[in-house]
Amino acid sequence: MNIERVSRNRSFGGFQDVYRHASQALGCGMNFGVYLPPAAERGACPVLYWLSGLTCTEQNFITKAGAQRYAAEHGVILVAPDTSPRGDDVADDEGYDLGQGAGFYLNAARKPWAKYYRMEDYVTGELAGIIEAEFNVTDKRGVCGHSMGGHGALTLFFRHPGMYQSVSALSPIVAPTQVPWGHKAFGAYLGDDRSAWAKHDATELVMTYEGPRSPILIDQGEADQFLTEQLRPELFEEACRDADYPLTLRRAGGYDHSYYFVASFIGDHIAHHAATLCED
């Protein structure tokens, strides 16, 4: 595996790096961010994968969330991939919610998407393999994300039992089969077969999940402009209740969907993951 470091900035005593590599899973060049806390100079650290939302690249989280401070405190490596395959050759759509910047963390089954859009394979397979080969990491992994990336965190956790020992999300899409963003993306990537859709819907997945039951933390802003149409956390909350799955869903008054919200709560999320990932 050949990765090239394209930037390195000292941050909170560690390093915020960006790497580029030719992805086999996606068939294109990809960037990903890696924050190495000071503790990484002394020994192996667990890894928290951050999955970003619609329109983001690897840059949004690393420049706006202020997560490095907390990762430095807890000794956690942060890995932040891009949100889709990229490039002039890669299929795209005019909308912000389909195609480049909107990979939805699944493997597409239909043309023209199937050739490149394999973000599930990328994140859980190729990228994890690179991180574990190239950096000094423990065998502990967590996954967290925002909006579409919150959907990614929850669904990858449920679909790959045991791969991630901790999971959380901020303003996630929790029920894509029931909201417009999911209808558009799943229709394009997966086709008309709704049974295929259900396999990428956290609210469906939690009801049949039989893996390790790591408690889920979700934060949701009550002034989020997408709350009632696209996010609908109450659907996941009810499913977790029915499935007796441990969920802490916090509703934060006045907060919107922006990175100001993410920055305000990311410290709690990193602490949530560290409590599991950093224990001896």
Place this chain on the structure above:
Amino acid sequence: MNIERVSRNRSFGGFQDVYRHASQALGCGMNFGVYLPPAAERGACPVLYWLSGLTCTEQNFITKAGAQRYAAEHGVILVAPDTSPRGDDVADDEGYDLGQGAGFYLNAARKPWAKYYRMEDYVTGELAGIIEAEFNVTDKRGVCGHSMGGHGALTLFFRHPGMYQSVSALSPIVAPTQVPWGHKAFGAYLGDDRSAWAKHDATELVMTYEGPRSPILIDQGEADQFLTEQLRPELFEEACRDADYPLTLRRAGGYDHSYYFVASFIGDHIAHHAATLCED
């Protein structure tokens, strides 16, 4: 005074706002950021003015520095103006280091700049007046900045004795009369008279300053790409030693000129200001 709120985002229990107004001092429309900490809902708070560096608008600091967390903790209002007058009618230059985005926090004396480029009047007069009329503030003010904005913080502190009770800077331009950025900007804005330049040079100003001696905190990254040619903190350090002015200059190994550096140290700066501004 007529100010319009153009955005409001909940952040760390307070509000990150952006306002727009027609500036009398500058003759154009201007944006500025205001962070209101939770304490601002209960009573008056002191104000810390943040002055940004070359190429920045009011957005860079409010999205990238992560300062809101610390301002919320200490109960300090943060005010972040743009770095120059703006607009199609406003004189400009092709370089990133002159004209729009590069006001240098002074009043220009020469055509075509003098008509609009009056950032010293704007920050110390009009903007402060707006903040004090429109928000519930105490009579305590601090000033802080990065790079060109660090130059602004130091020079406005020295040129307006007593206006700011606390001062600090990150990777500031400290001796503009001795470095290329200053030569270019001061030559354009002030003309050939070097005695006029000296009045906007912190290293010159500290030697004759007779106002209240608030201790200065400066952080400087040792891997800063502008360190030896444009910043040269040792010149200011020597002048402070000669003038017996209290300065703490910290050199941080490995840090560059970016907002990753600012984010890593802004907490210490807000604590420095709060120690003076928040005392009873």
